[in-house]
Amino acid sequence: MSNKALIIGAGAIGVFYGSLLAKAGAEVAVVCRSEYEHVKQHGFFIDSRELGSWTFTPSQVLKNTAEYVGAADYILLCTKVIPPVDRVALIRPVVTADTAIVFIQNGVEIEQEIVSAFPGNEIISGLAYICCNQIRNGEILHLAYGRLTLGNLPGYVSNKTTELCDLIRQSGIECIATRNIVTERWKKCVWNAPFNPLSVLSGGLSTLDILHSQEAFVRNIMLDICRIAKAAGYQLPEDIIDINIKNTYAMPPYKTSMLLDFENGHPMETEAILGNAVRVAKQAGISSPYLDSVYALMKLRELKLDA
């Protein structure tokens, strides 16, 4: 049985899913730079509105991946996908022939550089549908949801993926293995592509305010994503836009992750969510003017932030 995991990216998502694996009996190490001293001493504290609260004591707390002792069955990449993070360099010291590289990250087409760098390794791509935040040093608040969807690239489900799903489920969180994880990525992008940039560019509106004011614009961006996905070979369900709109009206007003990053002065996942989709459109010769517009405006907004 595979039960050694290394979490890279000790943010809310990495710590939360790592703590579930540990709960289920896995040996879970964590790379943790900024909070190293605190976590080394106290571990992590997870406060979940659904599952109660618990302490997560990693098997190893590391400042760098190179310090890892042993051979990881799974490396879970849970960093944000932003250009300055060199994910290949980050994981190279700990990838062995038997390591499965697991992405729990946002965006589309984010796996290619890892696939190219580690062509012999199993690649498990994953998406987290969760609302959780790091509220202070080493402390994670899990507010709602939690479902994880995992699937191997280019399109199958391995034994390791099944085992990983089982571990997560044992801790009480839904985990689904799929042969179509890339399609799932595009489906998630249908929501992310409008609401993330619009929340930032509007100066901080909630999902509900955006929708009440500019539903047609939101739909046009969603439609661009659907057309790009189709051109890339991933046909999304016909009713996906209607369902996303309906569900978002039903959600409480919500601050997107990009808006939280923006407000906290952190880099945003503009390239992972928008730039990669725009590039797929260009390669496929598909016109995506609404997506192109929000991408261009996000690049301008970032340029001003960097100035």
Place this chain on the structure above:
Amino acid sequence: MSNKALIIGAGAIGVFYGSLLAKAGAEVAVVCRSEYEHVKQHGFFIDSRELGSWTFTPSQVLKNTAEYVGAADYILLCTKVIPPVDRVALIRPVVTADTAIVFIQNGVEIEQEIVSAFPGNEIISGLAYICCNQIRNGEILHLAYGRLTLGNLPGYVSNKTTELCDLIRQSGIECIATRNIVTERWKKCVWNAPFNPLSVLSGGLSTLDILHSQEAFVRNIMLDICRIAKAAGYQLPEDIIDINIKNTYAMPPYKTSMLLDFENGHPMETEAILGNAVRVAKQAGISSPYLDSVYALMKLRELKLDA
């Protein structure tokens, strides 16, 4: 000879052109609410880098148009074109059968409500190509340019327009009468439609930074405007986009009027510059996705400002 003018909107542009008319011998009254006391006592002071400096003492300083004594040959509408300003109500008390209503305002399709309200009056539409600011109470700084283009609706040049041009020119500023003022409005919109909203939505970038980063996006918005203008019957020159791009690269980095309004917490001319163009596109059945996108985003940005 027609030489009685009433300026409505005592901002930099209204005062500057009003002062030129007064210099040329016209009787120029000004409606001036917020600075009434100061202007009543001291008049306006105009400091022009090209023409020197002078004091402009209006023939009447008024708190409301209804106080105007006499019959104006020209009413010059120089307010910003923003929805809360009811321009019809503003000028109704002073419009006589012989009054020519002159617009010196930004935007496209901004004249219709006045044309409908005063169907018997001569309508002169005008565009100012000028860089001037109000720097303190009653004091206008004229930095550069100044050309005024005037033309009658629906498409001719009247004697009054010719006389108005002559008065402006006597004061040393270029003034051109044209039979195609609506085409000129669309031509100006080609520049305004990208640079005004992009400067705001980017968080304050200059024209040059916008262009260096996102020239293709700027061109796509310009192309939308050209296509809308054509559909509305106003074919713009083929090279207008290239010329605008080239000229903007050659200009010093420039803060747009919309950005200045945004930074000062003033309402922006989103409807006059973008909304009206979007509505013309809809009526004509023309797709204008890049323009639609920046318009939608400006509406979201304004919604957040109003919140």
